Amino acid sequence: MSTINKLKIPVYQPSLTGNEMKYVQDCLETSWISSKGRYVAEFENNFSFYINSKYATTVSNGTVALHLALVALGIGPGDEVIVPTFTYIASVNAIAYTGATPVFVDSLKTTWQMDPDDVKRKITPKTKAIMVVHLYGHPCDMDRLTSIAKDYNLFIVEDCAEAFGSLYKGQHVGTFGDIGTFSFFGNKTITTGEGGMVVTKHKSLHNKLVHLKGQGVAEYRQYWHDVIGFNYRMTNICAAIGLAQLEQADDFIKAKRQLAQWYKDSLSVAPVKFHDEIGEVYHSYWMCSILVENEEIRDPLREHMANAGIETRPLFYPVHTMPMYNQRFEIFPVAEEFGSKGINMPSWPGLKKEQVDFICSTIKNFFA
Structure with a gap:
């Protein structure tokens, strides 16, 4: 192994x-x-x-x-x-x-x-x-x-x-x-x-x-x-x-952007949507995040990754759904979709290329 x-x-x-x-x-x-x-x-x-x-x-x-x-x-x-x-x-x-x-x-x-x-x-x-x-x-x-x-x-x-x-x-x-x-x-x-x-x-x-x-x-x-x-x-x-x-900030951000590119390149054929850089902006990629096609897939995929030793996080649940802020019924379809379909993947600047390859292969194996 x-x-x-x-x-x-x-x-x-x-x-x-x-x-x-x-x-x-x-x-x-x-x-x-x-x-x-x-x-x-x-x-x-x-x-x-x-x-x-x-x-x-x-x-x-x-x-x-x-x-x-x-x-x-x-x-x-x-x-x-x-x-x-x-x-x-x-x-x-x-x-x-x-x-x-x-x-x-x-x-x-x-x-x-x-x-x-x-x-x-x-x-x-x-x-x-x-x-x-x-x-x-x-x-x-x-x-x-x-x-x-x-x-x-x-x-x-x-x-x-x-x-x-x-x-x-x-x-x-x-x-x-x-x-x-x-x-x-x-x-x-x-x-x-x-x-x-x-x-x-x-x-x-x-x-x-x-x-x-x-x-x-x-x-x-x-x-x-x-x-x-x-x-x-x-x-x-x-x-x-x-x-x-x-003093190391430029190196950290450069590494995180490289990390995001590794993820995007490797997952380009997987049925996931990446959090892309849109418009005249410079995305620092604090977290490398993906959306799966439907919410029923999200938690099984996270469990599959956890079994392989890979920690993930869900995207934030919309705050209007939480008990202290949901007294008024409201619907926010985009936020709710992100909260149910999103995953934050390992995103620290010291992550190695072979580790990213392993993470991505684990994701692709789930969909195989």
Whole structure:
């Protein structure tokens, strides 16, 4: 039996082969392990330079990045925020945390991203923002969405948790709207273990984000708090890991795009649909994802792959189907189709060609 058949191929694992250990060791040796230390500022500065954002501030995870962004924009009870139902639950939960109401929209069959026409249909006098989610690394249609936001005087919050390094017409996602947020969880393109970033082009908004994330402490009076804030700060150790990861970002994204091409080439004759790069975009392929022809096939295929030692994940179930958000009966056919037919395949940048060949042959054997 081939040794690869005995291997467990995870759906994701981080690559920690750069300066991560060196920088963390420096934190330990200098005792700068909490939310102060040079790596926090270095990570923020280098990140903002990388994506060409004017300002960036670190936070403790991607979910609080979204919450902080919404609070800083003044989103609260009585407001509505438009969000795709086909997204990770954190996007919607962050809206609920503020007391605002999430208003769901469907997705496009082509790009898998939120449908601008449905966005326009869902705008009401209570709408205050559009939460744009660049799902699985493919950018949304930012020309249409920014135009709609401008016409209706709405904020844009870009959820880039899965799209670090993705470009729309040569511009990094996260830099189109009023605020952009990123996640650095262990399965993201660059990771800090747990962590996030909030970026903006507005100085006053950046200052508000920094003020709120640090318990609302006044800038010029020690231990004086002038607003109800949050403890959403990133530690120096996490920032040290993030800085080391950022140094390798180009290599990670290049490897993930190569991985996607290997999958597409090998599965071109299989009865599956790949998440293709559509339009003038640069898809960072956080996850390499496929759709099967009907939902009855999806789970048996995943089980077949698991028996071969290959871990997979389903695509996100639409949030409007979950108990806390399904009080109102709604149908979103595209999102529901994706949620029932989709599979995320192993997508980490260190995956070898022979492992991809094995994964693809396992899929093709299922359909043989």
